Amino acid sequence: MSTPNTSAANEMFLAQRSHLADAYNFEAFVLELLKTHIKKQGKPFDIGSYGVASNFDGFAPEGFDDFESPVIVECMHSFSRRKFRSDLIKIRNQIRDKTPDLKETGPIVVLFVIDKPFDLDEMVFSELHGNDPLLDGIQVRVWTWKDLEKIADGDWTGSRRILDNLFPLRVKNIVSSSELDWRQEQMSRLAILSGRFSAGQCSLFLGAGVSSSAGMPDWKSLLNALFVTYLAGGDAESQFNEAEILELVRRMDALDAPSALVSARYLRKAIATSSEEGGVFTAAIRKALYGLRKGGDNASLLISVLVELCMPRRSGALVSSVVTYNFDDLLERELRAKSVLYKCVYGPTDPPDIDELPVYHVHGFVPEDTDNYAGVSDATLVFSEEGYHQIYTDAYHWSNLAQLNALRNSTCIMVGLSMSDPNLRRLLEISQRGFSDPRHFAFMRRTTSEKFGLGRADDAPVVSAEKAKAFLARHYATTEALMRELGVTVIWFERFEELPTLLRAVGFPTRVSIKEEANVPLV
Structure with a gap:
């Protein structure tokens, strides 16, 4: 099979863009594409799994292509000035506070890979940079779909395989990140929700x-209580003792093993037809619901x-x-x-x-x-x-x-x-x-x-x-x-x-x- 030309690769991307409309699919695709591309150069690329890389979407400690120093990769599904600026500050703080060894490796490249089209001229970048002296050691680069298409053009089969396996890749990336302290992620998500x-x-x-x-009863306890109401015909003490009722309920579960919703339908029909009194089923629920409350x-x-x-x-x-x-x-x-x-x-x-x-x-x-x-x-x-x-x-x-x-x-x-x-x-x-x-x-x-x-x-x-x-x-x-x-x-x-x-x-x-x-x- 011959390798398709650039236009064919572009057509492939256009046809598959619907799969990447989700931000997580886009991130999974970009990171796996870069990992495959960089691995061919004999260089490592980590996807947020451990060490320095755990702080970023991706990390190439030895660089790749024309990047000769470490490259931090951040994926952005759609461009936002506020997020762009906040991500730069986050990266700066992480380099300064958490990864002092990284500061001695030379200039650091932060590569933003952005899905949605945007305009970012030098004036806008200067504004986003904020003339922050602590950001002076960071070289920012931005990639768009044109850059991704160049990589995909070199490996049509591999790119197509990535597109066809986005969900497993997402799961794999989450598994890698979950090896870290999940409570750290809990704190981060709580802050976002706050x-x-x-x-x-x-x-x-x-x-x-x-x-x-x-102390309210769970669904199974409520169903069991309604079984009691039905089996006892409204008078539990005169019909069955507690042990007998529980045994009958257990045997009923083993006999049919119905779903909770099917059991509920059975009970609703049975209880409602066992009495001529209107609202008897709702009354039975009320009695069971509040009667079984603990505390x-x-x-x-x-x-x-x-x-x-x-x-x-x-x-x-x-x-x-x-x-x-x-x-x-x-x-x-x-x-x-x-x-x-x-x-x-x-x-x-x-x-x-x-x-x-x-x-x-x-x-x-x-x-x-x-x-x-x-x-x-x-x-x-x-x-x-x-x-x-x-x-x-x-x-x-x-x-x-x-x-x-x-x-x-x-x-x-x-x-x-x-x-x-x-x-x-x-x-x-x-x-x-x-x-x-x-x-x-x-x-x-x-x-x-x-x-x-x-x-x-x-x-x-x-x-x-x-x-x-x-x-x-x-x-x-x-x-x-x-x-x-x-x-x-x-x-x-x-x-x-x-x-x-x-x-x-x-x-x-x-x-x-x-x-x-x-x-x-x-x-």
Whole structure:
């Protein structure tokens, strides 16, 4: 096969540019292309994996092509004067403070590889440089697609292979960077989110983990409690003892092993038809939900901090809406306790007043006391698969519109969510259209390799810590890459007790320091 000429390579790039519309795909392509190109020259190129390179997108310690001194590579999907200047300052500080050995290697070249077209004349560069004497030892160069096309023209097959394997490359790069202290990355992402939060126009997306922090039952416990209600025919003590009920539930799980949504549909139909009383299923949920709550009415620190984020500042409210997937009214109780004006939305209704914080219960609302909420008994519960089917097929369902509005028009902070809900992922994908960079943040829990490798019965290691660590690194890297495609940046944590302090660091960065609290119980 003959090597195509330059025009053919250009045509190839034009045809494949749609694959690189995402900033992370662009970065993965550029770094792998440079790595392959520089390796052919017998020189090293590191992609943020260790040492000096961990501070930059890429690092060529011996230079390449006509660059005879070390080259730092930074990828920019679209040109921004502010980011250009801030990246130069970041590089300067890292060279000065963290890599003193690098300063003695001679002039340092910072190569910016930029995707989107831009104009950067000498006057503009001088302005961006800021006449900072500490930047005088840095030579800045800018590459565009013309420079990348010259490299690709020399290796058509290799360039095409890179384009066809962008996702695995992204995962590989994340795995390499995750070998560093992931908490360092956590701090960096918290700082970015804090800046977004302080600018306003944020929304909170809250899942079951938030209610669990206040002792509310998880999904499986709630389903089991509803099985009790059904099997006992409304009178558990006269029909079955506790051991018998638990055994029947266990055997039912083993018999059909249905999904949670299918089980919920079975229960909804069974309980609703076992009585002529209207609203019996909602009443059963209410009884199970609040009856199984652990710790009584003890307040949740996590919910308290979330409400603090919702409280208006002197400059106005920074949280524009709350989207919750929980049935309970624990958040509303805390909002009232702290005198935050809000409007609970659980169906098509008039929009909230300008001073009211809308709290959207997009899966339904089952407050303990219904007297404070007009028409709540008529609200639709998205409890089982038919509820999900209704939402999927109705693009203009009020709950879909509420979520899409928040996802399109605000920075969303997701807490207590597994991020596996199919409808939420669908809406995230829709809302991300037209955007290249992630705009939302999700707090997600990770486990340690030691815990992951333990056995179930006697806690004897089933998988070695080294193998477990390698497996988890790739698992979390793949999760991050997939979430980025949906427009979400993951902020990892290991213990649920960390969440209140992490969220306070977002909303009140000058008051909270998490630098020394990573492994300390949070209060």
